[in-house]
């Protein structure tokens with residue numbers, strides 16, 4: 180997989196949201212939701228993006244999709260820098276990059292039928308003159324997509340509220356597949372689902388990847404889900420990627436103290452293992468991204484912090500082959 | 514955990530009348546809870562976990578809900594036969610609850626001190642100074658830094674994890690015999706979840722509190738519970754000691770659940786096992802095994818009659834036709 184072409188290349192991506200401190204005050208503060216992340220996703224692989232609530236996962240995905248205008252950085256999809264692309268270029272790029280969202284309830288228009296929701300991206304493309312498709316061709320495509328994601332085509336004229344959570348997620352996936360994209364950005368697509376439905380949808384993602392050679396950026400907060408789907412994994416903390424490695428290396432030998440704590444905190448459904456496990460219990464809460472820190476973002480909660488960590492910011496560097504980590508335990512400050 | 518049973522739920526039925534018909538949210542649930550025991554209730558969304566526990570403390574909104582049958586015996590006394598005064602004496606004092614969203618039980622307009630002191634004074638007859646001291650002590654136990662200062666703050670000044678700690682402190686401040694925790698960590702991050710679960714385990718062990726822990730996470734029950742009840746479509750379909758449930762699950766639904774979760778401690782290979790189909794709608798369920806349409810092992814009899822409870826020698830039991838004479842005869 181490491182010899183496949185780079186499909187998505189994210190460089191120095193920042194997304195700072197301005198917040199006003201008071202109604203009349205001119206002084207602006209910022210939420211540093213994403214504060215400089217770099218990573219690449221190769222064709223056919225799944226990059227899992229994991230981290231706690233508010234660490235900037237969704238913001239990263241949305242800034243890549245240009246749903247937000249990034250504060251800084253570049254996002255290359257193939258050779259095109261999306262942050263500098265024209266409106267028409269962006270629309271054309273959408274054909275190659277689609278999103279699936281967490282909430283299968285909120286992300287579908289309640290007044291559209293399943294068939295119309297799935298056909299919508301095709302209709303938009305047709306309208307903008309980017310694609311030709313007859314009404315019959317669109318109908319066929321919708322039925323074919325429904326079958327691919329495991330929905331009966333007889334449900335075409337039903338509305339979202341007539342479907343269960345898992346079925347709605349299937350509609351969202353069919354819509355994302357409509358234009359035959361190479362890359363799908365999946366933002367917590369199984370987090371709202373029950374265990375038995377979650378495994379059905381995870382299998383569907385894998386089957387579709389095998390069949391169409393899809394590339395995924397897959398966001399989840401559940402480390403076992405990430406382990407199951409990912410070829411590579413990036414761990415985020417407070418707006419930054421703190422570690423990125425091949426999935427098997429990251430799970431076998433986590434380097435960053437935060438990754439270690441995350442892995443040790445995740446419960447394992449086996450009472451014998453649970454009884455013997457030593458947890459690293461972190462103190463304190465996940466801090467707020469409303470300021471930039473002079474030192475390591477994990478300093479306050481890090482069980483291994485050193486003096487230097489308070490004063491200097493570590494950066495993401497290779498510690499082992501294909502395994503990058505941002506921590507002074509592995510490299511000296513510049 | 515001792516052998517003394519402090520709570521008995523017997524054939525509990527809780528129904529809701531809605532436009533579409535009668536929702537049999539809980540339909541014949543029975544279990545015992547012993548002093549100091551941690552009992553886990555697992556099941557999919559809508560399987561009746563919360564309704565079971567709201568029924569235990571008689572907090573079902575009526576209408577649309579009603580207790581359609583059964584008993585809940587607390588130290589042998591039927592909760593449904595108690596006067597509202599008697600039940601108030603138990604609720605929040607002998608049996609307390611924490612919920613997934615702490616804001617459902619914290620009043621956003623009152624300082625934490627006001628809320629805690631009020632409960633302690635009401636239930637324990639302490640003076641308000643003594644009650645405040647006790648409250649600070651509980652917050653400290655719950656790991657709130659500088660509790661003397663934080664106690665006079667309002668709920669919104671705390672983070673999600675800290676609010677959950679405050680809830681636990683409040684719930685345990687009256688030394689309850691039973692703590693009912695409904696998805697207490699589902700809204701929290703993994704590292705915070707680990708903190709809160711450890712806190713709950715430590716405090717309840719120290720105080721000898723029995724816990725009913727409702728969750729959909731098999732990982733959480735594996736680490737926390739002595740015994741487990743698995744719910745499906747308003748009924749308990751399997752129960753047993755935690756190790757037994759994970760080692761020798763008997764009900765096909767339990768087996769399927771355990772096999773469907775991706776595991777942190779195993780190599781990810783191939784497809785995940787998955788249970789086909791979806792959980793049933795609990796309106797107008799036919800009187801057959803509710804798992805029948807999704808079950809790999811289903812037999813003819815499964816779609817005709819609800820299966821009986823079969824007991825196994827390790828204190829485990831399951832409602833499934835597989836283990837009956839009838840199944841062997843067909």
Ligand SMILES: Nc1ncnc2c1ncn2[C@@H]1O[C@H](COP(=O)(O)OP(=O)(O)OP(=O)(O)O)[C@@H](O)[C@H]1O
Pocket residue numbers: 529531536537538556557558559560561562563564565574577578729795
């Ligand atoms: N006030 C109510 N009015 C009507 N139906 C209700 C009411 N409360 C619960 N129900 C129904 O009772 C059933 C069981 O609900 P319950 O909340 O116990 O499920 P649960 O297992 O706790 O699910 P979750 O994990 O989603 O909280 C569901 O079908 C639900 O829709």
Ligand SMILES: Nc1ncnc2c1ncn2[C@@H]1O[C@H](COP(=O)(O)OP(=O)(O)O)[C@@H](O)[C@H]1O
Pocket residue numbers: 196210211212230231232233234235236237238239468
């Ligand atoms: N539109 C917005 N305006 C201000 N703050 C935002 C906005 N969107 C996200 N944030 C903040 O950015 C941070 C990261 O958010 P998000 O990427 O959604 O986190 P998650 O990892 O849970 O997906 C959070 O603190 C969030 O509150």
Ligand code: SF4
Pocket residue numbers: 435436437475476477478481482483484485488493505506507508
């Ligand atoms: S740089 Fe220092 S504080 Fe940051 S994770 Fe590494 S050891 Fe901990």
Ligand code: SF4
Pocket residue numbers: 764765766802803804805806808809810811812815820832833834835
């Ligand atoms: S009773 Fe029949 S359908 Fe129900 S779980 Fe057992 S084998 Fe399956």
Ligand SMILES: [Mg+2]
Pocket residue numbers: 236237367
């Ligand atoms: Mg998110």
Ligand SMILES: [Mg+2]
Pocket residue numbers: 562563695
């Ligand atoms: Mg519930």
